[in-house]
Amino acid sequence: MxxxxxxxxxxxxxxxxxxxxxxxxxxxxxxxxxxxxxxxxxxxxxxxxxxxxxxxxxxxxxxxxxxxxxxxxxxxxxxxxxxxxxxxxxxxxxxxxxxxxxxxxxxxxxxxxxxxxxxxxxxxxxxxxxxxxxxxxxxxxxxxNEELQTLNTNLAARVKARTSELEQVNAMLETSFAQLQENFLLSINVFSGLIELRGGGMAGYSREVADLARRTARRLNVGAQLEQDVYIAGLLHEVGKIGFPDAMLRKPLSAMAGDELALYRRHTLNGEAALLPLRQLQRVARFVRSHHERIDGKGFPDAISGDEVPLGAQILSVASDYYAAQSGRMSLKRYSAAEAHSLILGGAGTRYEKSVVEAFELALKDEPTEKPRDRQLQAHEVMPGLVLSRDLLSPQGTLLLAAGFVFDVRVVKQLREFASREGVKLTVFVKLPEGGAA
The missing domain is CATH 3.40.50.2300 (Response regulator)
Structure with missing residues (x-):
């Protein structure tokens, strides 16, 4: 060229x-x-x-x-x-x-x-x-430079406007994320209640376990994320039992033998397998798998010991054993709260780390730092516009509505029909208006 x-x-x-x-x-x-x-x-x-x-x-x-x-x-x-x-x-x-x-x-x-x-x-x-x-x-x-000077003339106002826009977007994203988290936990609560409908026993058992496990984790200062993971693990720790025959679901562990005992010992593995596909529940799945392990190595399914047993699994183990003893899941005898407490103390150093047991004892004494300002109503007294201050449970312990729900005409009608059809007395706690009297 x-x-x-x-x-x-x-x-x-x-x-x-x-x-x-x-x-x-x-x-x-x-x-x-x-x-x-x-x-x-x-x-x-x-x-x-x-x-x-x-x-x-x-x-x-x-x-x-x-x-x-x-x-x-x-x-x-x-x-x-x-x-x-x-x-x-x-x-x-x-x-x-x-x-x-x-x-x-x-x-x-x-x-x-x-x-x-x-x-x-x-x-x-x-x-x-x-x-x-x-x-x-x-x-x-x-x-x-001349163009920059021209752009800089109104830069401060434009930056301020853009910053305000980003703050609004971030606030919307944070709100959306919080709503997703809330809905996620609500779904888990509902699913946990469905599991209990098959099992019978103590109403709200999994919710009690989850709440005690979270309070114990808080006493150990493990951080907000582990607290939530332990709480979710408490709600779902029996998900592996969903395939048990009805008769076996109502049978205490001490009465099982042979094939039933072998099937029972696999429920933690089945629970882990059910939760692993959900990315948010990877650590929860590990806690569910290991909540029957013991620090002396005599647990199942892996017979791990000492620090190999995840801290979250130990916390879950203490909380679930405490309520399992009272609900008849362990033996034909239903332990009182004091007897179940003594059972946990006796396992310190063999079943559970002593620090976990100490945190469990403190958690039992914990009370809400601030009681909700609310009032108690019956189902027929609930009106549209009222806000639920506490979770509404069925007599079987199943979650019906989560705290924060705002009643509308449709739900008020359904609530009254449910109470009438089932012949149950539903106690509903609603928030007091700002500045209102109890």
Whole structure:
């Protein structure tokens, strides 16, 4: 592909001897330059009027206008053009004066060395290219600075508006995330209640276990995330029993043997398998798997011991054993709360870490730091617009409505129909209005 002639560097050679000009043309044309020639200073100035020139190389000694005078005029009229002086004078003083007057970039002594002259021209053109790029960059920077100043005029207001917009979006996202978390926990509560509908026994058993496990975790200062994971594990720790036969669900552990006992010992593995597909419940699944392990290694399903038993699983184990003893899940005898308490204390150091048992004892004494400001109603007294202050449970302990629910006409009607159809007395706690009296 032949390069565009207009894109080639243009070099103008000025000398009053045609043979020298011919020699310069033969030397430089193969280098990829566009070569122009002038036999006098006046002819060179005429070339400048009609041609774009990147570099002028002029002989010093010429009639009428010598090289120094020519380059001085070029400097004044076309300052961006590179300037090189060829001189045969031995008088260095004249050369220095010429350099000062014409702001000459380089001078080369005659007779020249072809290699030196080629390098000189190449360097001069490269210098001119860099200067041109620098000027363009400076101009671009100046333009951009002016644009920035224009943009900065109203930047503060625009930033403030954008910040306000982002704050609103973040608030909406936080609200949406909180609602998702709330709905997620509500779904787990509902599912936990459905499991208990099959099992019979103590109403709200899993919710009691979950609440005690969370309070125990809080006493151990394990952090909010582990507290929530332990709470969820408490709600779901019996999910692996969902496939048990009805008769087995109502049979205490002490009465099981053979195939039933083998099936019972697999319920923690089944529970883990049911929860693992949910990314949010990965750690919960581990706690469910290991909540029948013991720190002395005599538990199941993995017979792990000591620190191998996850702390969350130990917390869940204490809470579930405490209520399992009272609900008849462990033996035919239903333990009292005091007896179940003693049972847990007796397992410190063998079944459970002592620190977990100590936290469990403190958790039993915990009471809500702030009692809800609410009032108690019966189902037929509930009106649309009232806000539920506590979870509403069925007589079997199943979650019917979660705290914070706002009653509407449809739900009020359904609630009354449910109470009438089932023949049950539902106690509903609703929030008092702000500034209202109990």
């Amino acid at each position: 032949i390069p565009d002639a207009k894109a080639l560097p243009v070099v103008l050679f000025v000398d009053d001897e045609p043979s020298i000009l011919s020699a310069l043309r033969r030397l430089f044309r193969p280098q990829g330059y566009r070569v122009l020639l002038a036999e006098s200073g006046k002819a060179a100035l005429a070339v400048f009027e009609t041609e774009p020139v990147d570099l002028v190389v002029s002989d010093m000694r010429m009639p009428e206008m010598d090289g120094a005078s020519l380059l001085e005029q070029v400097h004044q009229r076309w300052p961006m053009v590179g300037r090189v002086l060829l001189t045969g004078y031995a008088d260095i003083g004249s050369t220095v004066a010429a350099i000062n007057r014409g702001q000459i970039h380089r001078y080369v002594s005659k007779p020249w060395d072809d290699r030196e002259l080629l390098m000189c021209v190449q360097d001069a053109l490269e210098r001119r290219r860099l200067e041109q790029e620098n000027r363009e960059l400076l101009q671009l920077t100046r333009t951009q």
